[in-house]
Amino acid sequence: MTNPLLATDSYKQSHFRQYPPEARRISAYVEARPNTFSEGVLFFGLQAYLKKVLLTPITAAHIAQAGKICAAHGVPFNKEGWQQILEDHGGLFPLEIKALPEGTLAPSGVPLVQVENTDERMPWLTTWVETALLRAVWYPSTVATLSLKCKEIIYRGLLATSDDPDAQVPFKLHDFGARGVSSSESAALGGMAHLVNFAGTDTMEALEAASTWYGADMAGFSIPAAEHSTMTSWGPQREEEAYANMLTQFAAPGKLVAVVSDSYDIDNAVDAIWCGSLKERVLQSGATVVIRPDSGDPVATPLKVLETLWSSFGGAENSKGARVLNPAIRVIQGDGMTLDSIGKLVDELVRRKWSVDNIAFGMGGGLLQQLNRDTMRFAMKANAMKTADGAWVDVSKDPASDPGKASKAGRQAVIERDGNLKAARLESVDPADDRLKVVYRDGRLITDWSFDEVRGRANRHLAEKAAA
Incomplete structure (x- = not known):
């Protein structure tokens, strides 16, 4: 879809007639x-929307097409x-x-974002962009938050068991989500959001997104x-040859190669082949x-694999x-990993x-996919209206049937008090x-965050939490 005049809900097309005179x-x-x-x-993703959508002018063709569609659509x-x-x-x-x-926890x-129209003929425009703007923010921010929560669990385990947790953590959670999302754009935005916290990914659209919208040389x-x-x-009779070929093709000093080993019998593959004929x-x-x-x-399977590998390859006890x-x-465990199972596996490793x-x-x-706008209850709400006499008046909702949906009245600021x-x-x-x-005003990008800056802020939050 390429017409920005259609990137909204149908009912928004009628709102220009609904605001007070x-x-x-x-x-x-x-x-x-x-x-x-x-x-x-963990706030992330707005800049991609600003650059991709709001820095591109609408055209007469966009207006003509949207006009025809709205007329036929009934709005x-x-x-x-x-x-x-x-x-x-x-x-x-x-x-x-x-x-x-971006990168702020x-x-x-x-409030993460605040929007206001600058042309006073167009008070309708602020909330008209809600659909696309909210979508651009809630999804990558939710993925980034989920990824960060996983990182906090893994980092706690590393602090307890690793001699170099800071060097280990960037590659501890790998993104395999490209095939599991609804679109290429979701893969790009969600995969890029994960890379705010980690550096391991197989979602290649995320690399292009991080380069295009945040100037990253190579994000993952x-x-x-x-x-x-x-x-x-x-074939099952040549399972060992298949693994041996992986070593022939990719195993070299200092390199890593990953081999899925459960095609037939993971216990036999580890015990008889990796710890046996190919050791x-x-x-x-x-x-x-x-x-x-x-x-x-x-949880149980990777722990069993570790024990088998230890009995054959051995290792050392760290400090x-x-x-x-x-x-x-x-070992890499990619099957069945959730926030809960990662926590259980890390706890067992430590124990x-x-x-x-x-x-x-x-x-x-x-x-990248098993979340939605309600996961973190994202919303965009009007909070103030400037009237013809120049005064700002409060705008808010406060439904008696659901106090949890009450919104903020008056234009907002975000301040730091007692570290929060x-x-x-x-x-x-x-x-x-x-x-x-201000990050955008009247078609100009005022602030341009680099991916390294976003990552740096997110990493500082993790370090501060660990220190606390």
Whole structure:
């Protein structure tokens, strides 16, 4: 879909006739309302929307097409308003958008974005962009938050069992979600959101997105890895040859190669082949072979594989008193990994004195797809209206049937108090203290965050939490 005039809900097309006649400007904000999933939200993704959509002018062809569709669809069309944007603003939306710096971990209920129309003929425009703007923010922010919650669990395990947790953690959760999402754009945005926290991915659209919208040279990395088709095509009688071919093709000093090993019998593959007939080739290659069990209990199976590998390859005990396998061999568990199962597996590794160094985790659709706008209760609500006499009046909702959906009244600011971000009325704070900064105004990008800057902010939150 390429017409930005259609990137909204049908009913929004009639809203230009619904605001009070005295309305000149509308202010609205985006927040993740308090929810059961996470107390905080890792804010990310707005800049991709700004660059991809709001820096591209609408055209006369867009207006003509949208007008025809709305007429046939049965809803009004604001042709005059869109013509004003085309002729008076060069096709660029006359909006001011303020936001927290991307990569900020904000408490739920704190505004992340605030929008206001700058052309006073167009108070309808602020909330008209809600559909596309909210969609652009809730999805990557929710993925980034889920990824961060996984990272916190893994990092706690590393702090307890690893001699170098900070070097280990970037590659501990690998994104395998490209095939499990609804679209290529979801893969790009969700995969990029995961890369705010980690550096391991097989979602290549995410690499292009991070480069295009945030200037990243290379945001994520991967290694040669087998899938079942490349292993089972050799047949069960040549399972060992299939694995040996992986060593021939990819095993070299300092390299990693991952081999799925459950096509027939994971216990036999580990015990008889990796710890048996191919053991010396693995050791002599100088590579690290990563064994992937891809079925069975997601906690018990990798633990059993670790024990078998330890009995054959051995290893050493580190300064934390945890066992670290011979560097020639490692494990990745990508099947059945969720926030809950990762936590259970990490707890068991710590309890059994295994270093989390020995294992990496993988997630697919559970990371990029099994979430929605209600996971963190994202919403965009109008909070103020400027009238013809220049005064700002409060706008809010407060439904008696659901107090949890009450919205904030008055234009918002975000301030820091006692180390925490809090919402406040804009007129009550010093503008210098407001963390919501202008990122877009009237077709111009005011702030351009780099991917390294976003990552840096997110990493600082993890370090501060670990220190606390």
